[in-house]
Amino acid sequence: MKDPTPTTRIRNVATSESEVRDPLRRQEHAAALGMWLFLATETLFVGALFAAYLLVRITHPQGFILGSRETDIVLGTLNTAVLLTSSLTMALAVDRQRVDMTRAASRWLMITAVLGLIFLGIKGLEYTLDWRHGLVPGLHFEPVGGQARGMELFFFLYFMMTGVHALHLFLGIGLVGAFAAMLQRGRLGAGNPAPIENLGLYWHFVDVVWIFLFPLLYLVHRT
């Protein structure tokens, strides 16, 4: 075998990798990239439910209308307002941390967590009411009026979608609480904005999912 002269010019230069790019900025960029990639996977994870919803709704339009009318629009609207507000408080927390106001950031995070808990509380109330009215497929489903099949499919998707959402929110609240505690203890100062920025991205994503869930579940032909 003829000996090839390696023509790829490789030089082992006397520079360390820290001179290739500022490592801290690169780490932040990597963290943000990673977080957005994760959110892209979540888009498709939850998106599969939205796709299922859309396709079942097309074949059961009446069932979905009747089913949607059984949801509590007052509680749903209230919850939406709560969650949107929690996004504001989360954004404020991220903003405060960036300018090293860690105690203020911690407080805003705690408010965010409280708002999240309120959301879950209201959701729990809705679930309880649904159970009382016999609207839980597979466990206790006795709808009034026709379109029982369509309504059952609607409520199956309703519980799946709001359930997956609530699970994500629950995890988010836990993380928010943990971050609030860390900020109080003086960790996660302004020099390290990536973790709380990423936490914010997660929280806002959960909010965005709800923004789409709300009209699809609560506002189907209320006239």
Add this chain to the structure above:
Amino acid sequence: MTVTPSYLGGVRRLRDWLLTRDHKRIAILYLVSITVFFFVGALAIALVRLELFTPEGDVLTAETYNKAFSVHGILMVWFFLIPSIPATLGNFLIPLMIGARDLAFPRLNLLSWYIYTLGGAFTLYALLAGGVDTGWTFYTPYSTFFSNSHVFAAAAGVFVVGFSSILTGLNIVVTVHTLRTRGMHWFRLPLFVWALYATSAILLLATPVLAMTLVLMASERLFGVGIFDPALGGDPLLFQHLFWFYSHPAVYIMILPAMGVASEVITCFSRNPIFGYRMMAYAILAIALIGFMVWGHHMFTSGQSMYAGMVFSLLSFLVAIPSAIKVFNWTATLYRGEIHFDAPMIYALGFVGLFLIGGLTGLFLAALALDVHLTDTYFVISHFHYIMVGGSVMAYIGGIHFWWPKITGRRYPEFWARFAALLMFFGFNLTFFPQYILGYLGMPRRVHEYAPEFSVLNVLSSAGASLLAVAYILPLFYLGWSLRKGRRATANPWNATGLEWRTSSPPPPLNFAEQLPEVSEGPYAYDPDPQRGHL
């Protein structure tokens, strides 16, 4: 004489392996795990081929037979093929190839292996508790309503292992974006890196849909509700759409890394730069992209609308174009090269030929009218095994051989490696070519007994399978032997280009000595033959 420290050095404690953050050690953890699952899945299909030796169903009951091919599919797809190249060779090589010290998120890398193991535990439980008989495709309403097997446990196993591959994909994408060394521009990357980047994009975008689909399927089974059940107002095709939206791109997850390996090996052993580097990179991206738009070709006869069928058929033809470009370019790379038939090259050339045959038969299946005749027959089985086994597995094993000196610091015995490669090629064709004919003649898939006129071809196929078995087992022996007794490898035993060959075999823990290498030229800078002429 100072000995370069090896990433393998001084690792006597189990803890050093189970709590490692070194991408190279994590690659070894994966290598061991997927090999175990490979042989469990192979055992399952050995039972199947044994049964199919005779037309009567005399070895297994129908139920057990169904469980055997189901577990074969589940283990081979999710616990062997999908992680095979990305989690072993990808994990090991990507940081080396781009001149980095590790992947972007080393701890996530370790976590992904633990998640893989957890998913494997669920699936093994399903197997030991009695198996699952739905096929690897979990079609509804059989899986949600009628099956009495361990659907839940099996689906849980697949659900969990999906997150392992998502994390691997995430790690690779961020790594390639942020950790390339100085001078390593995108169009100087080895095609192996391009291939794994595209694979990772597919992993990230497709796997979550599968995860949710399995959740929906399991929930239906648990609660007796029916978005997939026609008797309850649902649509079984909805399941199929959601399932194949992942499972078709999944086959590109399985083939793209193999194509990456082929590009590395064929260039090295023909001493030529790759023909058409940019087109090869673009073709990789095109395959990944178009691969997401063809899933309906699995549903031509399931009740899907004719209109949708035509759309999916057309797109399926289109996806063959970038694949063909790659086959042409590998061939052109050989032209006027200095061909060396080392074992990796035998595997790589075998890959190209068998992938070609498998790909062409894919075109037959993409034609709507032909598919009506061929669907759910052995023609389909042969088609995808030509690509996944003749293609991906051969490329994977070829890659293991090619980078074995780098990974272990040892040379394997070339005679046995070539023997195994040739035996594999021969055994593979004997196993699967008869299956094309069987399918064309109308033998359906997933049946444990068949009409007597299919007998001869089935005997040939089963005979081939036993040769294949030997070919797969042989490397365990001689590669294992080489770990202790093999010749010690130099840094670059193949005289290959690529940054991974610029460090010792095996590499030190942080991949490169004090300084990271810098790059100022493209890949595959092999000395081209001056008489080669321009193509």
Add this chain to the structure above:
Amino acid sequence: MSERSAARRLMGVWALLMLLLALTVGSAFLPLGVGNTLLSLLIAAAKASLVVAFYMHLRTGSAPLRLIASTGLLWLLLLIMLTLADTLTRPSVSAPW
């Protein structure tokens, strides 16, 4: 940007979100037929865009981040569109029961 104006911008976005919420709930009670669904989804898209642009900082984000964000959404649309291509063009046949 001073902390005051940053906070004020965030609150301005919140006010817009509340307004859009009121709009979507209010319009749900107008008899618009299929327009109801379209309108509510459009408003939802507007709300989501506000959150993504201002709270998730994508307005000032780098090109790779924006590409990733849009790819996730695009792929979901791909799933939905091509599946709809089947569901909407299938002749519907009622089950005999």
